[in-house]
Amino acid sequence: MNQSKIGKFISECRKVRGWTQNQLAEKLGITDKAVSKWETGKSMPDLSLFTPLCDLFEISLNELLSGEHIPDEKLKEKSNEILMDIITSWLGQDKWELHENTSDTQIILRLQNVKKNYENTSTLAVNNVSFQIAQGSFVGIMGASGSGKSTLLNLIATIDKPTSGTIEINGQNVVDISEKDVAKFRRDYLGFVFQEYNLLETLTVYENIALALTIKKMQKENVKQIIDALAEKLEIADILFKFPYEISGGQRQRCACARAIAVNPNLILADEPTGALDSHSAKQLLDTFLMLRREYGATILMVTHDAMSASYCDKILFMQDGEIKDMLDREQRTKQEFFTSILEVVAQIGGDDNYVS
Numbered sequence: 001m002n003q004s005k006i007g008k009f010i011s012e013c014r015k016v017r018g019w020t021q022n023q024l025a026e027k028l029g030i031t032d033k034a035v036s037k038w039e040t041g042k043s044m045p046d047l048s049l050f051t052p053l054c055d056l057f058e059i060s061l062n063e064l065l066s067g068e069h070i071p072d073e074k075l076k077e078k079s080n081e082i083l084m085d086i087i088t089s090w091l092g093q094d095k096w097e098l099h100e101n102t103s104d105t106q107i108i109l110r111l112q113n114v115k116k117n118y119e120n121t122s123t124l125a126v127n128n129v130s131f132q133i134a135q136g137s138f139v140g141i142m143g144a145s146g147s148g149k150s151t152l153l154n155l156i157a158t159i160d161k162p163t164s165g166t167i168e169i170n171g172q173n174v175v176d177i178s179e180k181d182v183a184k185f186r187r188d189y190l191g192f193v194f195q196e197y198n199l200l201e202t203l204t205v206y207e208n209i210a211l212a213l214t215i216k217k218m219q220k221e222n223v224k225q226i227i228d229a230l231a232e233k234l235e236i237a238d239i240l241f242k243f244p245y246e247i248s249g250g251q252r253q254r255c256a257c258a259r260a261i262a263v264n265p266n267l268i269l270a271d272e273p274t275g276a277l278d279s280h281s282a283k284q285l286l287d288t289f290l291m292l293r294r295e296y297g298a299t300i301l302m303v304t305h306d307a308m309s310a311s312y313c314d315k316i317l318f319m320q321d322g323e324i325k326d327m328l329d330r331e332q333r334t335k336q337e338f339f340t341s342i343l344e345v346v347a348q349i350g351g352d353d354n355y356v357s
């Protein structure tokens with residue numbers, strides 16, 4: 001349920017009737033502070049107030065909970081959506097976020113026997129790595145500093161080439177793509193939430209996201225439509241016209257997510273996206289990834305050294321000395337249970353001290 005959308009809708013319904021926040025509060029027998037909190041999306045009306053609110057505004061419960069007027073033809077679809085939302089919030093999202101790797105699931109990324117040898121230092125940074133990722137999964141790569149995570153991510157991102165092995169994205173071996181075509185491939189298939197690919201400081205947030213879309217030759221009206229919809233979902237609508245230096249680190253990362261998903265990429269690559277964030281912003285960003293996966297079917301591969309961030313994933317690959325030493329599937333575990341299992345693996349393969357990459 002979108003709290004801020006519901007808040008805006010309450011405000012709209014109130015204003016249509018020409019009531020002040022105080023007048024609405026009086027009719028409901030509550031304080032105007034509570035009304036103000038709903039309208040700014042800070043809280044939700046108490047359950048016992050749903051019916052009186054609907055009666056006052058002459059709207060249905062479905063409309064109140066979806067935060068908009070619903071035309072008759074959309075009623076069934078909307079009420080199903082709301083029902084699913086409510087069930088999800090009762091049961092907890094964990095169970096609904098699970099994606100089974102069934103045989104008919106489309107494989108987005110497939111690595112086979114990938115090796116990367118840095119000849120200058122004779123370092124085998126990635127050694128015989130094979131794995132695959134199905135569409136709609138959120139996969140984490142963990143490992144101590146120097147274990148090969150960044151090298152592996154750079155190979156998948158087509159920033160670097162492997163010494164041997166194949167890396168297929170959507171069935172295409174990226175190792176074979178020529179220098180000339182690689183930028184276009186990246187633009188068409190990949191979304192980046194990398195520190196180095198952060199927002200351009202001289203453009204507003206809107207322009208940063210729009211840039212990614214106009215490179216794809218999209219019409220101006222469509223660009224606006226996509227950005228407005230994403231901004232609402234990612235809760236960045238009120239900072240769209242600010243410059244990156246005017247917003248917080250967490251907001252910047254959410255904007256980077258908006259830019260990454262805007263072009264509808266097959267795979268989103270994230271490199272330590274929560275590394276520089278406080279715990280509240282980190283949680284918000286990880287929830288954003290879950291939302292992108294749920295609502296846009298995004299497939300996400302994230303490098304992290306942080307077990308809390310990793311506990312949001314549904315599969316973790318653990319790297320050590322360039323190899324995948326262990327894999328952990330979330331299965332039916334809750335976030336907390338998964339977190340504990342991750343810490344156990346981390347302790348087994350080298351101890352927590354090294355996880356400070």
Ligand code: ADP
Binds near residue numbers: 118121143144147148
């Ligand atoms: P991580 O991201 O897990 O910290 P990296 O992928 O950065 O690990 O590094 C893996 C190994 O490869 C390390 O031993 C590192 O020193 C080496 N390495 C990384 N990049 C280069 C490079 N450009 N040239 C030579 N060696 C490198």
